[in-house]
Amino acid sequence: MPEKPLREFASDVVATLVEDYLPNPAIRTALRSGLSRPPEHRQCDPMHRYLARFCRNDTSGHRERCVYTVASLMAHFPEGARPDSPPRNLGASLAKASEDKHIAASTTEKLVHLVGRQTAETVCRRVVHVVVPLRQARVPVDFTALLRDLIVWPGQQSVVRKRWLQSYYLSLPGGGDR
Known part of the structure; x- marks a missing residue:
């Protein structure tokens, strides 16, 4: 098949x-x-x-x-595992956590950069340490997009990293102009 x-x-x-x-x-x-x-x-x-x-x-x-x-x-965190209006990707979820004051902006920015630097062998383990605090704060995560991004990571890490970073900055108030 x-x-x-x-x-x-x-x-x-x-x-x-x-x-x-x-x-x-x-x-x-x-x-x-x-x-x-x-x-x-x-x-x-x-x-x-x-x-x-x-x-x-x-x-x-x-x-x-x-x-x-x-x-x-x-x-x-099964509640809200498939949100009605999910963020585009992990970067947008981190921006939402920052905007809603669940996680400090300096921390979310460091996290999106840190995850983006991971290898194929370490990305899943690192993502857990990012997503758990997001879900504890009830920040929506698009798990379908996350799964797709993680699967393509070995060959498209730079593309996924750029997408997460751009989503992070564009999702902040002011569209990332700071």
Whole structure:
């Protein structure tokens, strides 16, 4: 069976999580077990039952890390996991956190730059440390866009980083003119 286009794949993963998995407390617990852990970690074993189907054609393991990271983040804060009007990407979410005074502007700016410098091996782990405070503050995150961005990171890091930075600055009051 041919692989789905990335946009459709990411949308299907997030829809399955929101509609089928997150409403069930036992499945949420299983998915949360992988927060900040690589899929091969023993504590991620309960996740495989639900997420293996999304990763069967992944030969590098990168897509698997991305799916497991996003699933654990969504399970950690299921309320609003698919916001009605999601921000464009992680940069826009960080700008919203700054604008709403949930996280200091100097901190959000450092975070968007820090995440943008990560390698394919470290980006998922670092994203967890950015998204958790955003979700604790009830700042919306577009998990479909995040999953897409993480999956393409190895080959398009500079494109994704630029998109996050531009969204961050353009989403600030005044469109980033400071």
